[in-house]
Amino acid sequence: MNTPTYEPERFHSAEYLAVLDEQSSPMLFKISKIALKSMRHAAETGYPLEICGLLIGKVTDTGWQVHDVRPVANLNKQRAADRFELDPAAYQAIDRELRGTGTEIIGVYHSHPDCPAKPSPTDLNSAWEGFAYPIISVCDGQAAAVQCWAVNNAGNGFQSISIEEQTS
Ligand SMILES: [Zn+2]
Numbered sequence: 001m002n003t004p005t006y007e008p009e010r011f012h013s014a015e016y017l018a019v020l021d022e023q024s025s026p027m028l029f030k031i032s033k034i035a036l037k038s039m040r041h042a043a044e045t046g047y048p049l050e051i052c053g054l055l056i057g058k059v060t061d062t063g064w065q066v067h068d069v070r071p072v073a074n075l076n077k078q079r080a081a082d083r084f085e086l087d088p089a090a091y092q093a094i095d096r097e098l099r100g101t102g103t104e105i106i107g108v109y110h111s112h113p114d115c116p117a118k119p120s121p122t123d124l125n126s127a128w129e130g131f132a133y134p135i136i137s138v139c140d141g142q143a144a145a146v147q148c149w150a151v152n153n154a155g156n157g158f159q160s161i162s163i164e165e166q167t168s
Helices: 033-046 088-097 121-126
Strands: 028-032 052-060 063-072 104-113 133-139 142-151 158-166
Touching (some): 033 063, 033 104, 033 142, 033 158, 052 088, 063 088, 088 104
Parallel strands (some): 028 063
Antiparallel strands (some): 052 104
């Protein structure tokens, strides 16, 4: 269980540190063990490329309740090792499918191959307010840390969100 972790120099740069909001959020990210496991598995299967997918569930007063996770193609082929670009057609299809179900798309997960589970400035540029952004660190092909993030009220950084694993 001793997975090595990697933290490239850029994660210590002022540009990267500026993306992290020191204040943590009281909101919770609730997800079943099975759904969490499937995100970790997808991250390992896609390694060394970055994978991404959608989180389906409900947003409540206390945070995010995930019901399902759906892998979506990463359209960024040029820099698939460290960038992701969700397939918009897949997004729209899932969004349509969810109409009337009482659930919706509540966030986006993606992996960081051989990098920590911390958001990058690029992640902030593409992030939407109100969405949950779990990041799965994959080191040497093994899923390591998973951390969840959400854009702060000012829109200029990510706050860390506690993950609550549910057995059912
Ligand atoms: Zn990222």
